[in-house]
Amino acid sequence: MAAIDSVQHRKYTAGLQTEVDAAFLYDRIAAAEEVPAIAGMFRELGAIEREHAIKMQEKLARDGVAITLPPPSWRARVLDRIGRILGYGYVIGVMMDTEKSISAAQLSQKEKSHIPISGDEANHVKILQTLLNNKSKVSGEHISRIEGKHRSIGGNALRAAVLGANDGLVSNMSLVMGVAGATDAGSGVLLAGMAGLLAGALSMALGEWISVKSSQELYERQMALEMLEIETNPEGEMRELALIYIAKGIPEAQARQMAATAIQDTEHAHEILVKEELGINTEELKGSAWEAAIASFLLFAVGAILPVIPFFYASGYQAIFQSLAFSTAGLFLIGAAITLFTGKSVWYSGFRQVLFGLAAAAVTYGIGKLIGVSLSG
Template sequence: MKTFEQWIQFYEDECNSSLLYETLASLEKDERLAEVYRRIAKTEMKHAQVWSKKLTEAKQEVPEYKPSGKTRILIWLSRKFGQGMILNNIHAMEQEGSAGYAAVPGMGELQAAEDSHAFLVTQITSSVKGGIEGGVLAQLEGRHRSGGGNALRAAVLGANDGLVSNLSLVMGVAGAAVGNRTILITGLAGMLAGAISMALGEWLSVQSSRELISHQISVEKAEIENAPEEEAEELALIYEARGLKPEQARILANQILENKENAIQTLAREELGVDPEELGGSAWEAAITSFLLFTIGAIIPVIPFTFLTGMTAVFVSIGFSVIGLFGLGAAITLFTGKKVLFSGMRMVIFGLLAAAVTFGIGSLIGANIAG
């Protein structure tokens, strides 16, 4: 029974989506974009018919469609304040639809269509706000390679986490007034444990992303084989949303689909926003980079305890860490464009605050134990 209820929900969701796109088409002054909305609406209605047919074949009654309360509100908002008010909601609905189909065996084609519509809405939303967003544009132009992005992210997070977490750990233990040997062992253990954990987390994150993208690309391959006309339609819609005239968009889409290998790569970039040759970057590259950078960051507050003792070692450790934090903050400005002093001092302040908190807690614990 739950299966049929789910089918009915899918049917109603697709009808709601179709109605929303029809509404957007009726409100859109740009005829080119209005036509894109109408064609998406037709696709959504085809999806609704898929579920209607499945219900009929299962001898289940297909309910009379009535717009949901949420759909009525969104339509009212769009008519009152313009399409920009509801595009984000539609994007979220498309993503929910994709997630719902992902849990149903054999619905890969419908899932891919929902993903494609979500991608289209993202670009339309950007253009409504004044142009395609820089990140989307750069991704479409192939300027930012995902492998480098993963390595950079792992490097920044690894060094920052290593330095701040181990500085906090070392200061907490030092605050408890334990011996120098204990502080040193604790710092080294924290460094190794954190580096391994960070590397494993990065590997799992990137590898999972690669596997997901590989699955999505395999779905695209199957669709090109089984439904090339629909793929051509989706690709044409993307190019229309970017500004091409409908006829030009169709010609370009058909030309791309003439070569299946090129078509797969193009669809992966245009619909999924990934480079199929990299599949989201190297998991091992991200893991190794994360491990090394965490270790480098984490060793900084530990070094003074190898040749100094007591509060002298504590102050020198803080001094080394301040230099490291400022340097890390300054390095980040190469990518963020922020001022060196601002970024560096921000890192120093946050790092010292964390160290002060743990030192204070360590002092309280040490005093209670001693008492």
Template structure:
């Protein structure tokens, strides 16, 4: 009878979740869109100022290299600093657990009482979790700092993701010039398609309507390029 009840009421996995804590998605998305929008706008500004030609290609290539290196360095420094701060706070929690384990156990029990557990049950749960110092550390860090000590962001992963993504995005408006294009039309077409397509993919990954993400990114990217082209054209006329 007991075995039958266990079979009947055993927990089931009805669904799975995607990894939302990894350190690759944000820098990759930000890097690709930044590369596409900034280089598209840069090339448009140069063309607006001096017309299509070798100058636009050189400016676009310089923007790709400089932007990719800047993004990688910025992401590495940002994530490295964040991770170092997390490790320092984890070390503080480790020392506190070693110095005052009873106080930390009481703190954990109070936390579970505040979340609705009966006092006796909260004490039992806290005592059980505190029996293993490493397990207790993980629980305290998750509850107090909101991070997983076993899955801290990787600075190298963030930097590589940013570099590659920015380069891929920045390359899009340059492609037509590599194949002999002399005007901005093909670069505009490719960039518009890439903006809408990439925005749609990101929206799909984040469970939002694909067309909303595509249109949003399209409006932002085209708006940035239009403003830059206009400023470049005005400056080009003023200089000439």
């Protein structure tokens, strides 16, 4: 039997770590879940991931590589810490995205290699989908709780925090380097950097406020219109409810009976139609536009202040080099934070972020230098 090469070994080792991390996180989510039925399904997901890890370990052993199951990685432990602090809804969103990506990759690889599809590739995704969609196993109220958690991840406050800081850092570093190139890092750099910080942060805050507020106003208008339709044409809305149930696979007679029962309670019927027909998650209406705006302002400012700090106490090339050092450290940390969502190597993601950020700074510095020379000449 041919031994696996180093590339294959790294591939299997990384895959083994992914399965161990997933099992750990699903167990942690299950332990924090208050609803027994939902907790049980998360535990089942964890069991599937452990089974995958054991099978992968056995495959390595057959190929002559003895390896013990690794402990949860730093990434998994950080996500668990985030879950304990901010709620495991954040972690559920990351896990769902990860599981779907892994399943799609496995299916694609098997198709390319002409390996038969066993059906096990998407077990974990299917369980999550069952948790979200199978109302015979989990009550509608509980499903709504999970759907609300996952949809709140779509906008992902944590992801937004990382990207907001990245926007502030890259944009203001480029501005600072451009002005430094044009003025040989004179006193104008500090003024330009602070102006860029405030302008960018205020723009981000205003944009976020408008986005959240306009979405809420649109949803509220649609919900009010749906209530008006129920009050003025309950028979038509009852038929809509019946069609929604039929589309979900419920027998026609049962669907019409369920619709007739639901329409008797106006508030309940409105809640169902808002969710099923309009696709509106009422949890999104509870968010504060001002909180979103303030958070966007602060996150942008945190990134934008890094390249400016050295110009408070230094000037010339000393300030430029220190500014690049501060910015490089910030870019690497942002790249490392992104791996919480992508699962990529910290070094790969961190250095990629540094490379792109410094490339942008080099371009603007060069342009600033040319402009400065042109003006002085």
